[in-house]
Amino acid sequence: MSDVKHISLPAQEIPVSREVDVVVVGGGASGIGAAVAAASNGARTLLIEQRGFLGGMGTVSLVPAFCPFTDKEKPIIRGIGMELMERMKEACNADYRREYADTLDWVPIDPEALKRVYDDALLESGVEPLFHSFVYDVIKSGDGRSIEGIVVVNKTGRSAVRCSYVIDATGDADIAALAGVPFQKGGEQGELQPGSMCYLLANVDRGRFRRFLEESGDTGQLHRTVERAIAEGALPEGRKSISGLAWVNDYLVGVNFGHVFGIDGTKAEDLTRGAIEGRRLARRQLAFFQNYVPGFEQAHLVASGEQVGIRETRRIQGDYVLTAEDFMEARTFPDDIARNAYYIDIHMAHSKANMHFTHLKPGESHGVPYRVLLPLGIDNLWVPGRAASSDRAVQGSLRVMPNCFAMGQASGTAAALALRDGVGARGVEIGELQRVLLEQGAWLGEPAPSGSSARGI
Ligand SMILES: Cc1cc2nc3c(=O)[nH]c(=O)nc-3n(C[C@H](O)[C@H](O)[C@H](O)COP(=O)(O)OP(=O)(O)OC[C@H]3O[C@@H](n4cnc5c(N)ncnc54)[C@H](O)[C@@H]3O)c2cc1C
Known part of the structure; x- marks a missing residue:
């Protein structure tokens, strides 16, 4: 300073x-x-x-x-x-x-x-x-x-x-x-939990997604899909679980997945970087969902957070x-x-x-x-x-x-x-x-x- x-x-x-x-x-x-x-x-x-x-x-x-x-x-x-x-x-x-x-x-x-x-x-x-x-x-x-x-x-x-x-x-x-x-x-050391840019995906087929999870016979199917996408470079290193899927209805889902690191939510400069990085990550995750996850082929990103989520x-x-x-x-x-x-x-x-x-x-x-x-x-x-x-x-x-x-x-x-x-x-x-x-x-x-x-x- x-x-x-x-x-x-x-x-x-x-x-x-x-x-x-x-x-x-x-x-x-x-x-x-x-x-x-x-x-x-x-x-x-x-x-x-x-x-x-x-x-x-x-x-x-x-x-x-x-x-x-x-x-x-x-x-x-x-x-x-x-x-x-x-x-x-x-x-x-x-x-x-x-x-x-x-x-x-x-x-x-x-x-x-x-x-x-x-x-x-x-x-x-x-x-x-x-x-x-x-x-x-x-x-x-x-x-x-x-x-x-x-x-x-x-x-x-x-x-x-x-x-x-x-x-x-x-x-x-x-x-x-x-x-x-x-x-x-x-x-x-002043380390902070990461932020996450949450978003809403429309045009998703929940029935098809459910069948994809059921057919695998265990709950790890989605986790393994994320691991494969990371190995193939479709997603960045980091959080592997998509625990935060919240279905508003059978074709609209809220998503909390992935992290934006090094953001101090009390600094406007960090929030600015978080907003831009968060939206980029959401776009990359959309492509992952469309290409890797059955039921999400036609998914449409309708809105991301006005601000990156701060924990x-x-x-x-x-x-x-x-x-x-x-x-x-x-x-x-x-x-x-x-x-x-x-x-x-x-x-x-x-x-x-x-x-x-x-x-x-x-x-x-x-x-x-x-x-x-x-x-x-x-x-x-x-x-x-x-x-x-x-x-x-x-x-x-x-x-x-x-x-x-x-x-x-x-x-x-x-x-x-x-x-x-x-x-x-x-x-x-x-x-x-x-x-x-x-x-x-x-x-x-x-x-x-x-x-x-x-x-x-
Ligand atoms: C990515 C992520 C996922 C989460 N998942 C969940 C979950 O699944 N379920 C759950 O229950 N919780 C979850 N949380 C936690 C939870 O959302 C927050 O911790 C909680 O909302 C905090 O509530 P709050 O009222 O303390 O603050 P906030 O929700 O942050 O609200 C603070 C408000 O104050 C306003 N404000 C701030 N400073 C000023 C100022 N100087 N002047 C005027 N206005 C101001 C802001 O605009 C904001 O509206 C999650 C958090 C994040 C970031």
């Missing part, structure tokens, strides 16, 4: 465009959960999103399916996240509903249906959405312990939004980083750092605000490295304590989602969308309670937070609370 030149900008007066109770920055799973919860519980809530629609990785980057909402025995992510997934099913056509009505794990995403469902949920709960707007600065209090507002830029210009509480749901902990919260990024950037340092040991021992904490059962899923940082998977037993889950949402040094900020406070291994598990919804719901509910009681994030009474979460449909572990009901959003 020593050769980077700097210039000084003149001091500028900017308008205060809004004054609200809670600002949620980012409209992915964690931001939607947070905003709906905060507004439903009485806070004047603004959600700011840089894109023109909600959904984060699930719509921006076309991540093709929701990870499991169950621990393989029962649903453990309930509340707002599960309701929104069910609403997406309702918004899809009859064939989709017939096939996935009872499915809670790996439910394929119809991105257009999902965007509309998220719009409706936000408006119904009374959240004010502000799209096409990027938050690039924070206004801190004189003692530096809280955030009094954020600075946003959009087509209207620059403006400040004054607020009592902030929820950083950017996935990258942008707001926490701007506020000076300590964080880690990636592994010991890992910053992890904030919170009041508690959830560890691999907590995961392996399926620990419970007195301040649990959610449970997690998704496996540790760390993708390789370069093409010759291995993927790492660690599973809990069916029926097992660990607690997610409130403290992982609380960034060190700031009293009115929560960081749910991909950047919550954990070690790198647990981030490889906690990062999936169902967990992000649950952490978001807890953050939004906590913000509304903090507002009601006139306290900071650490002043929220944990028993009361848990009671409201349970009452509004969340699940915090056995014994299942009697009388908990799903919320209407």
Whole structure:
């Protein structure tokens, strides 16, 4: 950085465009959960999103399916996240509903249906959405312990939004980083999980593809086909499994396959390279599917992600750092605000490295304590989602969308309670937070609370 030149900008007066109770920055799973919860519980809530629609990785980057909402025995992510997934099913056509009505794990995403469902949920709960707007600065209090507002830029210009509480749901902990919260990024050597450019293929014959898999008599057929394509130079070295095929219907499939390496999702230059490399890789994979995989001969690439999918950037340092040991021992904490059962899923940082998977037993889950949402040094900020406070291994598990919804719901509910009681994030009474979460449909572990009901959003 020593050769980077700097210039000084003149001091500028900017308008205060809004004054609200809670600002949620980012409209992915964690931001939607947070905003709906905060507004439903009485806070004047603004959600700011840089894109023109909600959904984060699930719509921006076309991540093709929701990870499991169950621990393989029962649903453990309930509340707002599960309701929104069910609403997406309702918004899809009859064939989709017939096939996935009872499915809670790996439910394929119809991105257009999902965007509309998220719009409706936000408006119904009374959240004010502000799209096409990027938050690039924070206004801190004189003692530096809280955030009094954020600075946003959009087509209207620059403006400040004054607020009592902030929820950083950017996935990258942008707001926490701007506020000076300590964080880690990636592994010991700064290595990061790769990105993936997901996409949608139309004109695919699912029946023919199924027969191809069945005729081989084992599940390794697709894997061997990929290995052959790599050996013949039709695909680059790297990930061999195509586990991420999500069938929206019998001729439309979402694909999560292959990696783009060395991308730091907090750098615009890397995201630019990731977008270009990702689209090139998707084009190469299309040719592979057409030439090697029965049922895909006529496949048509209808859309790739607006942004390369990003698995890992910053992890904030919170009041508690959830560890691999907590995961392996399926620990419970007195301040649990959610449970997690998704496996540790760390993708390789370069093409010759291995993927790492660690599973809990069916029926097992660990607690997610409130403290992982609380960034060190700031009293009115929560960081749910991909950047919550954990070690790198647990981030490889906690990062999936169902967990992000649950952490978001807890953050939004906590913000509304903090507002009601006139306290900071650490002043929220944990028993009361848990009671409201349970009452509004969340699940915090056995014994299942009697009388908990799903919320209407
Ligand atoms: C390739 C890939 C495959 C995956 N597969 C699955 C899967 O199968 N199932 C699953 O459940 N999960 C999967 N995941 C994980 C999951 O999609 C993400 O970890 C999850 O979406 C994170 O949610 P989030 O709300 O924390 O952040 P995001 O989904 O990243 O949302 C953050 C939002 O904030 C906005 N934003 C960011 N910064 C700013 C700013 N400064 N100002 C304004 N707006 C901002 C972004 O535009 C975005 O909409 C996958 C991830 C990847 C990358």
